[in-house]
Amino acid sequence: MPDKFIVPQFIENEDKILGPVTVRQFVLSLITVGVVFLEYRLLKLPYFIFATVITVPIGGVFGFVKVNGQPFHIFFLNFMQTMLRPGLRVWDKAPKEDELRLLIKPQTIAEKDPNDMPRRKPKPGSSRLRDLSLTVNTGGVYDADTDNSS
Numbered sequence: 809m810p811d812k813f814i815v816p817q818f819i820e821n822e823d824k825i826l827g828p829v830t831v832r833q834f835v836l837s838l839i840t841v842g843v844v845f846l847e848y849r850l851l852k853l854p855y856f857i858f859a860t861v862i863t864v865p866i867g868g869v870f871g872f873v874k875v876n877g878q879p880f881h882i883f884f885l886n887f888m889q890t891m892l893r894p895g896l897r898v899w900d901k902a903p904k905e906d907e908l909r910l911l912i913k914p915q916t917i918a919e920k921d922p923n924d925m926p927r928r929k930p931k932p933g934s935s936r937l938r939d940l941s942l943t944v945n946t947g948g949v950y951d952a953d954t955d956n957s958s
Contacts, residue, residue: 832879833871840867 822830829837840863847859875883903911939952 836867836871836881840864840871843867 822832825831825834843863844860847856847863851859870881870884873880936952939950942950943952
C-alpha cells in the first residue's frame with residue numbers, strides 16, 4: 809500500500825496562538841506593551857497618558873488592521889517606498905565629464921603589419937557543404953565518413 813502524503817491546506821492563514829490572535833499580532837502587542845512600560849518608567853503622569861494615547865492605537869493598527877488583505881505593516885512599508893521614490897524617472901542621456909574626456913582623448917594610429925591580419929578559414933567545398941547540411945538536417949544521424957554514395 810503506498811504511503812499517504814498530507815498536503816497542507818490554508819497556507820495563507822497565519823497560525824493562531826491565543827484564540828483568534830496570531831503570532832505576529834501577539835508579538836506586536838508585546839512590543840506595544842513594552843513601549844508603554846518604557847513610557848511609564850521614563851515620563852511623568854500627564855506625559856505618560858498623552859504618549860500612551862498615541863502609542864496604543866498605533867500598536868493596535870499595526871497589529872490588527874489589514875489593508876487589501878495584507879497586514880498593515882506590509883502596506884505601510886510599501887507606502888513609504890512609493891512615497892520616497894521619485895514619481896517621474898528621467899533618463900539623462902548627456903555624457904558626464906569623465907566620459908567626454910575619454911572620447912576626446914587623442915588616439916594614436918599605429919601602423920599595422922599586413923602579416924598580423926587574421927587568417928580566414930577556407931570555404932568548404934560543395935561536397936563538404938552538402939555533407940554538413942545533411943548532418944544538420946538529420947540531427948547527426950548522417951555520417952559523411954561512412955557514406956559510400958559519393
